[in-house]
Amino acid sequence: MPSLPSSPRFSIVVPAYGVEAYLRDCLDSLLDQSFGDFEIIAVDDCSPDACGDIMDEYAAADPRVVSLRLAQNVGLGRARNAGMAKASGTYLLFVDSDDTVLPGALAAIDRRLAETGDPELLVFDYARTTWDGRTVRNKRADVLTSADKPVVTLDEHPQLLDLLQVAWNKAYRRDFVGRWDLEFPPGYYEDTPWTYPVLVAAESIALLDRVCVHYRQRRQGSILHSSSRKHFDVVDQYERVFAFVDAHPRFDRWRPRLYDLMANHYRTVERSPGRLPADAVAEFRTRTAASLAAHLPAGHAPAPAAAPATGGRRAKAGARRLVRRAKKRAAPLKRPLRTAVLRTYYRIQRMLPLQDDLAVFAAYWNSGYTCNPAAVHRKLLELAPRLRTVWVLKNQVRVQLPRGTGRVHPGSFAYWKTVARAKFFVNNVNFPNGVVKRPGQVHLQTHHGTPLKRMGVDLAEFPTALGAMDLTDLIRRVDRWDYSLSANSYSTRIWDRSYPSSYEPLEYGYPRNDVLVTADAAAVTAARRALDLPDGTTVILYMPTHRDYLGELHFPVDLERFVERLPDGHVVLVRGHYYYTDPGRPPAGADAKARLVDVSGHPSVEELYLAADCLLTDYSSAMFDYANLDRPIVVYANDWEMYRTTRGTYFDIHTLPPGPVVSTEDELVALFGSGAWDTEEHTRERARFRARFCEFDDGRAAERVVRRIFLGESAVPPVIPWADRPVPPRP
Template identity: 85%
Template sequence: MPSQPNSPRFSIVVPAHGVEAYVRDCLDSLLQQSFEDFEIIAVDDCSPDASGEIMDEYAAADPRVVSLRLPENVGLGRARNAGMAKASGTYLLFVDSDDTMLPGSLAAIDRRLAETGDPELLVFDYARTTWDGRTVRNTRAAVLSGASQPVVTLQDHPDLLALLQVAWNKAYRRDFVERWGLEFPPGYYEDTPWTYPVLFAAESIALLDRVCVHYRQRRQGSILHSTSRKHFDVIDQYERTFGFIDANPRFDSWRPRLYDLMRNHYRTVERSPGRLPAGDLEEFRTRSARSLAAHVPAGRQDAAAAPAGGGGRGGAATRARKLLRRAKKSAAPVKRPLRTAVLRTYYRIQRMLPIRDDLAVFAAYWNSGYACNPAAVHRKLLELAPGVRTVWVLKAGVRAELPRGTARVHPGSFAYWRAVARARYFVNNVNFGSSLVKRPGQVHLQTHHGTPLKRMGVDLAEYPTALGAMKLTDLMRRVDNWDYSLTANSYTTKIWDRSYPAAYEPLEYGYPRNDVLVTADRAAVTAARRALGLPEGATVILYAPTHRDYLGQLHFPVDLEQFVERLPAGHVVLARGHYYYQDGGAEQADATGKARLVDVSGHSDVEQLYLAADCLLTDYSSAMFDYANLDRPIVVYANDWELYRTTRGTYFDIHKLPPGPVVSTEDDLVRLFRSGEWDTEEHTQERARFRARFCEFDDGFAAERVVRRIFLGEEAVPPVVSLSDRPAPPRP
């Protein structure tokens, strides 16, 4: 069927609900296709997050994208229907908003359709992508290469029923869908009464033996792996499917096969651990048995099949193999140093003793200092719950001034193992070591150390340069220890759910380290500048670039000495290297603080540097999200944006959601500061949008909320003050 004049070849329907962390990847994978004759109908199913705003953003930037915002949540099936109603293309495709389409796929689909005379249906392949970076192709891919001819019907090639019956591995000729009046029903299992009728009814089916879609397998959060009575919906959906055959007797011959598929599907739901609430299992069995009895094919009797898997002998063999491996391991010669063996034994003994309710262990940045969110929580804990004993973990040689009464322990020492064995509470902005064993009753708070622009956690599976030697399975074992995960905005909540998929509870309380920024008064700002010895009236630029995985060393993208020389008189640059590196790369200031270039890489309190600065100059660092709380100008120097995105990956394009001006050359950077364009009304408006998105929960009471909830057990913590009701922090 040729395309109609002015109509696209493909209409791609992308429904979304609560997928803020994934929808950009999905839309980018479509818009970057080499084949361009398509429209995207992005349907926001009344998302509770920013999915709809992101779709609006893409629609404003690309005329091929149409953003459709539904006034109420209707579910995946009916959201697809809403998108179909807007479609004008010759063919319909459905892409779930947490999946992606591989490069060249639309071109391959179009080519196969043209080769086969534009059939009513095209079935293509997919691969599952897992959280730990594995890509596994559909195990039944041979079905797509086993047809006897280029165009078939289901009668010619019944093995098509063995494929995963989903909507998103097919292209549908729109006139075929409209002729049959096909729509998605409401419910959990909405694909069932869509895909089977499609296969029954299609008179021309082409196959494409090519992986076109990456089907994301989430570690947490899959609807079909959640515990709910909504799984009873599978019964209703098969009743709808049999209803289609009832209305179209020409398909009666497919009743036996559909019955077998239904029976296997019911068993899968019943036997999948955690899918049905335990108290509802018998009811499901009763209702599914009733459904099966109503559709037993003529001449057959329904009989329960034997349980899947091996019997007692297989289980015994498995246990025997485990015991054998354990025996071999215990027989291996002991090679560990004596001290290590003694410490491990000491730790095991300490874990047999009662947990101390009044003991909390803190650490930050891999035990390298007293800083960041853990330090802010610690200070508030000493204020609100002085009866809690606190221990801070610091590497040997680290000089840090701890509050009075706080014990210092070195990682791996006897004191360390005693503390982590007995403490009730753990607070860190990274993970504690893999050797730590979390006891029942211990509480781990992960505070994190920034709002992420760059990819984190399991999202690094696609970026080997950034992943380095880190093993994602080891990372996730540590993440599984988290009870709470702190976020500064709802965007970050979604990103942590994606990049650290585990069963912790998100705390949308704000970042405690930013309390001091939001509550700062004129005296605090003045004191911060005086402590640094900054000249009166100076325009202070804090330059804080991020780490670059592709370099692996301290790097200032700006030539600092030349940059300072080209700035107008009265400008001072504070240069701060990334915390990965102890030594700064800038010239040290003299004691009078009169130098125009000051190395502050070793400064212990970055928040004080924020307070002192008139402007933040950065690139892709999370510093921009914290500094935005001050509502002061932010300049982004993105000279290697494409290389950075390629080697590290980012969650959004800083050019499309900037906190201020974004430049890519040193000449443009100098021009900004010489002309005064670094601080204009246009950039103030950009910063306002940025603050609204990323400073959502940072109201000055984050640390108090954390202490009251975690340490004092209070559920009713102080509510977040809206951005419009917060006082504006003073400028220097």
């Protein structure tokens, strides 16, 4: 483990608020640097999520990380100030907690500083990364290569003002910051009165033509995408810029340029769609006009505003689109007659009124009556029996639906009529691209597990896992969601990151887990008897996840050998991933004499959970559901490095385990042979795990969903605190 230097080269301030889903990536990008002479001051700005806990975790694991938790939320600027106050390094760097620092960046920054005699300021480059995996370098990268000498001032290289004026693309000598008593202000646009004084005041500025930071362009969640009166703060920030110039008259020569930058910034804020509330635009215009009048330099002719797109330009752009569309349609198309008829039929059905009493359900790409959609459906039949329900199921799926429930096959006339007319849509994946969401229709995305592995647009960095998935098509499907269900606040943050859109998160718990939380001794006994498991047997339920890098059903454990080496009285139930489960396969039951039983076709994984004494898994989301039972969980992580390299993960299962984590079969056999799979230490680990990931699973998730979505009730049953919930009995 690296040691903490007494006076590090760099102090890196990382403030965080509401970025649990991104923070680990940010910190890992710093701690994995080849250059190690730094300290990280991670500032929890009283974040409502687990940012503070993550910072504490990293601080406990690496002495270079300092976790600073603020008692109240103070905003990004003041959080940076709090971090600066703790800094001891020669240079200061600021990293936003949803961005990442590229490998080798700190070494390159240190090398450039040394080459240029440790200047007061170093400016380096960045690239924007988008939700669909694209990386676009700063368009003004030429500013970093066009200086006449290695170290300049702003007078010698005024093009520096053309760069994006942010705090995180620079390294600042700490004595320079202290000498000028620089600090960040409160409010939005806090970088403005920091970066302009920094550039104006610095007497030595070095440049580094290297992308050091990936600037994440979030599809939602940025203040630039928020409609708020807080955008008026931009006026206050420029007042601070000119107050700095007023206090230092020798910088008067920069007034005209700063004035033009201010005017352009005001125009940008005003013209950005949705940034200002509609009823605030006129007031904003009045405020900015007064500011511009107050700071107009004598004899200065303001720079002309960039001309918006003219009607002629728009017409030409529209014409080009029409030409492209015409060419595309002119291409020879061979479509089966039935497909053409179905599409016409669907269009006609969409012209008819919605049926407000109709709900359509599906799960796992129409492969069964299962998971969260099935649990919601059962509760809907109980609380709102007047509503009609239809399930989308493949032809070969053999399942007994509740009485009165309709069934349609994907792509049939009945299917297209249903999706055209239904008001409610419930799925744990997505409905196909061809489904058009009509005004008034409501889509609920229930998901199908708490994610350890990367999901959605986060797969852009993992081509093996991404496969043929088109992220643009994915986001179009996500944009249909009205509601997204979460079992814990951790998942809420991950869904916000991996499926960026404007849906409303519902932190209600997973309906499929209701039966686990409310199970009594009779339910546990019934589950064991349904599987014909002998009394006194120790039942291990083995559920490994899918591995993208293999692409086929794979059991990391040699099952026959593993079972032979287990003590007498142990039975292993094996359930393969649903990717490989035949929906037409009859349900499996246990053989009382067998010690290894395939239960991949069993219709209820919840029943398997209730029957098992222990869950053996690897990186499957099954662990998060099973944790509701407070029974032992063993993680067999024999290919952890390969898995997280090819699929990616949101946290390290070794640092936040639900129980023992082993990497070899010998360790696994020894664990069960000695009884070490169920110890007090693992009970404590499991308690931490349950508190984090079973946060909203209290047995009433399905009821909350039905009352909110289908009955329109705003007041739903509150979540029972984790500590007050009963724990289902063990077998």
